[in-house]
Structures are given as structure tokens and as C-alpha cells.
Amino acid sequence: MLQIMEGSHAVAEAAKLCRPEVVSAYPITPQTHIVERLADFVADGELDAEYICVESELSALSVCLGSSAAGSRVYSATSSQGLMLMAEVVFNVAGMRQPIIMSIANRALGAPLSIWNDQQDSISLRDAGWFQLYGEDVQEMTDQHFIAYKAAEQHDVLLPGFVCFDGFILSHTYEPVDIPTQEEIDAFLPPYVPYNKLDAKAPISMGMYATPDYYMEFRYETDQALQRAGDAISAAGKEFGEMFGRDYSGHTESYRMDDADVAFVALGSICGTVKDAIDEMRADGIKAGLVKIRTFRPFPSKELAKALAGVSKVAVLEKNISLGSTMKGAVGPEVKDAVTGTAIDVYSYVIGLGGRDIRKKDIRGIANLAEKGVGNMFYGLRTEVL
Amino acid sequence: MGIFLRELRIHGRGGQGSVTAAELIATAAFKSGVFSQAFPAFGVERRGAPVQAFVRFSDEKVRLRSQIYEPDYIIVQDSSLITDVDVFSGLKEGGIALVNTEKDTVDGVPEGVKLIAIDATSLALEILGLPITNTTLMGAFAAATGEIGLEALEEALSERFSGSLAEKNIAAARRAYELVKEGQ
Missing domain, CATH: 3.40.50.920 (Rossmann fold)
Structure with a gap:
């Protein structure tokens, strides 16, 4: 059903509908309304997730990485300087093949300080191994969250993704948007099945040391997976279109x-x-x-x-x-x-x-x-x- | 692009609720079956600084994302802004300027523009007990332009506020609506 709401709140609704088990984020303009709303959902019992408060974006994405490695579906959101502070972990998440989805309310980078929109933040991390989707309007950026999780969690992909949208211009705009129901999203997006996970009873290691004999092959495999992510995004976008009437099969x-x-x-x-x-x-x-x-x-x-x-x-x-x-x-x-x-x-x-x-x-x-x-x-x- | 696209620019000062006004007007318009879009232009985020917020009304999905330079309507929440900011900039001929002022006249209103002067501050003080004029001016906007219905506005207000706060804001909007209707 079409309803009118702020872009940030539509994203928070989308994140909730994806049933993340762990949310960790640090507030930064213009992303703040998203994580505030998600914190409300958790506090009010509308979303059954661990909302883990942290002292910085570096910690936020580190928490997300550990939680994802332990087998949880994970969500975060950030902007601008916050993404830059995460940068070390951003590369590690992709290298460890964790399908975390993070919303980016695009904002300029300092210096000089600017809270306003451009796309320098996410574009600057184009080589990190995350797929990157960009939304034109509140409807598209909302829908892209469902598609992102579906594509990221395919076992031939297992890579993280950014869902990017222009800060203020979309994050703070009120406009009509169709928010699917929980039943509809449950039918589209099944629970996350990890390929492997950290488990004390069956220990494995992730993010190990790779000598010159192995490092390049890891990078090759990650690139191959990101190419396959393209097909997975297209397939999920097509399936979404069949279910909801809004087709995103095209890149x-x-x-x-x-x-x-x-x-x-x-x-x-x-x-x-x-x-x-x-x-x-x-x-x-x-x-x-x-x-x-x-x-x-x-x-x-x-x-x-x-x-x-x-x-x-x-x-x-x-x-x-x-x-x-x-x-x-x-x-x-x-x-x-x-x-x-x-x-x-x-x-x-x-x-x-x-x-x-x-x-x-x-x-x-x-x-x-x-x-x-x-x-x-x-x-x-x-x-x-x- | 649709059959019609009409645009509103709200001028206020930080803390006066201009962004909230834009959101609620867009919400009321949506409830009346119009495709609306509301967004702010944040300057420095502090109380008292001039701010703008925008609303577009159309019969179909609004794609345009630029700020509004040639509005059909303006709302000026604080007439002291008129000396600091060119609030009338680009206002279309035949457009409506809704200005919160104690006076009957306003300087600088362009020719061909319909001025609606309303003492929203006194009304808000009387009804809300606070000099927050945004909801009062929304009622006046509904009466002056017909872009939103009073009922839809009341519905939007009761979704945003609860209890006596909702009642008081609805009462302020309604009073301003009636005052403007009487003056027409």
C-alpha cells in the first residue's frame, strides 16, 4: 500500500522487514534517522534483533563483521566520514566473504567539512569488494535493500553490499512509497543460511594470513564472486519484479x-x-x-x-x-x-x-x-x- | 511530467518547524490523492538561522529533485526574515504569499501576488501557549490555496502529535483556516 514517509524511515522499514539478527551502527548526519528508527523498533519489540551500541563506526562495522561471521544476518548504515572510519573493516568484510548489507546516505567528504550530499564516500570505496546499488527515489532505494540481501547471501556470491542513496535529497524527503508487508518479504527473502560460520564446536578461522603463494588467488576469487553478484542482483531484481510489479533485473x-x-x-x-x-x-x-x-x-x-x-x-x-x-x-x-x-x-x-x-x-x-x-x-x- | 506541478517554498528560522510544516502539508496533500514531495534545505543547523523547506504537488510521481526557485506559493513564518532573505524571489505572478505578521501590510510584495497576512504568532500563543506558528500557518495555507483539505490536515496532525498536543495544534490550524476563509 502506498504511504507517505521520509526516505530514512522507509529504509528503516526495509531493513526491519529483512529481519536482521544484529544491527550495529553509529549515528552520523544524514543517516541518523535510519538507525534511530531501528533502535526504536528493537526497543519496542517490533524487531527481534540485537542492537549493539558502539563508540565509533570502526567498532560498528567490526561488530557487524563478527556477528556475520557467527552466522547472523547483519545490517548497518553510515555516511561520509563514518564510512571512511570504517574503511579498514570494509575491505576485511569483503575479503572474509560476509554478506553484510549497509545503507549509505551519500554525503561529501572533508575537508572542508560538508554535511551535504555528493557520492564521494561510496565511490571512493569502489575497489573494496562490496557490490554497490544506487537508488533514484525513495521507492527504488527501499526495494534495493530486499534485492541486496537476496543477492549477497547466495552461496556463489557471499559478498557484502552498499545500498546508496543521496543524503538529504532522498534520506530527508517525504514522498509516497509502497512498503511491502512482512509476509511478502518473508516469501521473497528466506532466512540466511551461512555457508560456514564461527562455531566453538566446529572451529574454523576466517581472515587468515595469506602468504605470497595464496594471496592473489584470494583476490581473484573475490573478484569472480563480485562478477557473479551481478547475475545474482539481476536475478533477484527480476524475481522481485514478478512478485511486486517493480522490475529491477537491469543494472x-x-x-x-x-x-x-x-x-x-x-x-x-x-x-x-x-x-x-x-x-x-x-x-x-x-x-x-x-x-x-x-x-x-x-x-x-x-x-x-x-x-x-x-x-x-x-x-x-x-x-x-x-x-x-x-x-x-x-x-x-x-x-x-x-x-x-x-x-x-x-x-x-x-x-x-x-x-x-x-x-x-x-x-x-x-x-x-x-x-x-x-x-x-x-x-x-x-x-x-x- | 504530469498535468500539473505546483510548488511551495517555506521560509522560517531554525526551530520554527518549517521542515515539519513541509512534511505535514505533503502528508495532507497525499491523503487528498495528490502525489506530493517535501524536502528541506538545511543551512547551518542552529536555532534562529534562516531555513527553507519545499513541497511539490502533482497529479503524478514527482521526479524533479532541485530546490524551488519559482514557487506558486510561499509561507513566511517570521516577517523579520524579509529584510534578511529575498523571500519573494521567483514567486509567480498570480501566486500567493502567506506571511506571519502583526501588520496588515508587508513591504516588497511583488505585483500580481496575493498577500495573505495573518498574525499566527498571537494565535499560536493563545491556543498552544507557545510562539510556534507552523501548524497555524498550515491551516491558513489550506484555506488560502485549497491545495490541502482541512480534514486531511487534521488527520496528518493527529498522526504526528498525540493527546492534547494534537488537539491544540488542530485547534490552531482550524482557527487560522476559518480566519482566512472569512477574509476571502
Whole structure:
């Protein structure tokens, strides 16, 4: 049933419906409302889970890692500096193959201090071995939690995942969302069956020392598993669609791409604004389209190449900056790689960092630049303060 | 994009409940069958600092995520803001400015804009015992624009608040609703 609620609360509802057995998190803006609500659920007896309070994000994810290794379904949420403080454990969770799901309310990184949105936090951890999903609206980011658990816990995957959504822009927005019932989610997401777990009666070790004779094979296996996660996400997204009528089998979603000449590629909430801008450009005879990336890790190169076939220019909208790189944004080079061997020109545009508002006219401005072959740049700089 | 998209921008100061007002107006609109979207623009998070909150009303899912620059309606919770912030910026011709003020007139209202001045602070003090004007102004907004029904607003208020707090806030909203209706 459609109801109106804050994005953070919808995520908390989604997490609850997944029946995590352990929740550990440390509050940080703009993620705080999620973990506050989950703490309420546990205190009120609505969620039968251990809510473990900790003194930092490093401890939060460490608790999650231990709990997952002991065989529990585990949930956490964080943002920005909190994710950075977790970073050491983030890599360990993937290396130890624990299917933890963590919500990321995307926020800029300091310095300078910013509480506002961009996607620098999760994008900066793209190499950590977690799959990464990005939601465009409250409905999509809610649904992605169910899909994330289902995919992560497949025994041929066993990897953690981020469910990312733009801080404030989605976390603090009230809008209508359909929250499934517990019975529906129970039918979609069965209880977690660990492949192996820490058990005093049958001891095993995890996260062992790997000498040069073995380390590379571990890394190879983790990469193979992350590639398989792509198939598992797609399969879970398809099954979800069959049950709930909202299909997420695609790692990408195309909007008005049929005869598009200029294509935008973007992740997250900006895609809504881009769609409205495209409608206006189309009305003015500009053949623009959008390919939204839902799954950033594993990177959906083949799907993207297919979706972009036939366009002449691609404008990648980046809410991140890979400082010191040629294209500026971190997503652009991967899009460019996906269309290698074609005549398509790919440009990155860094936009909306640290909460800078993004308007339809900005999207149109970028389309104009792409048409002229000007890109790999910041868009919307206030030159008067430089 | 849908058949209609109307936009509200709320100006207030930190602590005056502008974000809550946006959320409750969006909730009331949703209950009336409209696809609504409410979101804040946080500045510095402290009491007294100027804040904005936004609501969109449409017949279909709202995709647009940018802030609101050309609103159909504005609510100004504190008329002292008018000297600090260009609250009327971009307000559409034919739009409505709902301003909390003790005075009958407000400086700087653009031509073609309908001003509704209401002393929400006095009303809130009388009914709630506190100078928190957001719920009072929601009632006035319902009467002035017709975007939300009074019943839906009361339902949204009773979901957010409980007991006597809900009753008092509903009474404040209703009183403001009636005052604005009488003035029309």
C-alpha cells in the first residue's frame, strides 16, 4: 500500500522487514534517522534483533563483521566520514566473504567539512569488494535493500553490499512509497543460511594470513564472486519484479534512448531531474536520453554498451571527483571503457559536489557542452570566488 | 511530467518547524490523492538561522529533485526574515504569499501576488501557549490555496502529535483556516 514517509524511515522499514539478527551502527548526519528508527523498533519489540551500541563506526562495522561471521544476518548504515572510519573493516568484510548489507546516505567528504550530499564516500570505496546499488527515489532505494540481501547471501556470491542513496535529497524527503508487508518479504527473502560460520564446536578461522603463494588467488576469487553478484542482483531484481510489479533485473535503466543522439549517464537522485530536463529538451527537438546506472559495482559494461549503442555523445554526470585524474569523475573512464572501439565520445562533468543544487538548466547546459565536444570538467563553478 | 506541478517554498528560522510544516502539508496533500514531495534545505543547523523547506504537488510521481526557485506559493513564518532573505524571489505572478505578521501590510510584495497576512504568532500563543506558528500557518495555507483539505490536515496532525498536543495544534490550524476563509 502506498504511504507517505521520509526516505530514512522507509529504509528503516526495509531493513526491519529483512529481519536482521544484529544491527550495529553509529549515528552520523544524514543517516541518523535510519538507525534511530531501528533502535526504536528493537526497543519496542517490533524487531527481534540485537542492537549493539558502539563508540565509533570502526567498532560498528567490526561488530557487524563478527556477528556475520557467527552466522547472523547483519545490517548497518553510515555516511561520509563514518564510512571512511570504517574503511579498514570494509575491505576485511569483503575479503572474509560476509554478506553484510549497509545503507549509505551519500554525503561529501572533508575537508572542508560538508554535511551535504555528493557520492564521494561510496565511490571512493569502489575497489573494496562490496557490490554497490544506487537508488533514484525513495521507492527504488527501499526495494534495493530486499534485492541486496537476496543477492549477497547466495552461496556463489557471499559478498557484502552498499545500498546508496543521496543524503538529504532522498534520506530527508517525504514522498509516497509502497512498503511491502512482512509476509511478502518473508516469501521473497528466506532466512540466511551461512555457508560456514564461527562455531566453538566446529572451529574454523576466517581472515587468515595469506602468504605470497595464496594471496592473489584470494583476490581473484573475490573478484569472480563480485562478477557473479551481478547475475545474482539481476536475478533477484527480476524475481522481485514478478512478485511486486517493480522490475529491477537491469543494472541500468534507459529513458528515451531509442533515437537519442546525446546520452546522459548518471547514478542516484539526479536521474529524476535529468528525466524532466530530457522531456523539455525533447520538446525543443534535442534528442537526449538517459542511461541510469543502478549497479555501479560490479560495473555493468556490457549492458551499458548495449544501451548506449547508436549515440554520438555521452555526458557522464559525476557527483564525485577523482582528484588528479584526466576525466575528473571516477565513473567516466569506466563508461568510456565500456564503449571502446565505437565512435562514441564520452565526457565527464563533475556536478553537485557538497550539496550544490542541480537544476534542469544545468542538465541542458551540459548537453550543449557535450554537443560541442567540451567536457572532463567541473560544471557550475563560481568563477568569481576562484 | 504530469498535468500539473505546483510548488511551495517555506521560509522560517531554525526551530520554527518549517521542515515539519513541509512534511505535514505533503502528508495532507497525499491523503487528498495528490502525489506530493517535501524536502528541506538545511543551512547551518542552529536555532534562529534562516531555513527553507519545499513541497511539490502533482497529479503524478514527482521526479524533479532541485530546490524551488519559482514557487506558486510561499509561507513566511517570521516577517523579520524579509529584510534578511529575498523571500519573494521567483514567486509567480498570480501566486500567493502567506506571511506571519502583526501588520496588515508587508513591504516588497511583488505585483500580481496575493498577500495573505495573518498574525499566527498571537494565535499560536493563545491556543498552544507557545510562539510556534507552523501548524497555524498550515491551516491558513489550506484555506488560502485549497491545495490541502482541512480534514486531511487534521488527520496528518493527529498522526504526528498525540493527546492534547494534537488537539491544540488542530485547534490552531482550524482557527487560522476559518480566519482566512472569512477574509476571502
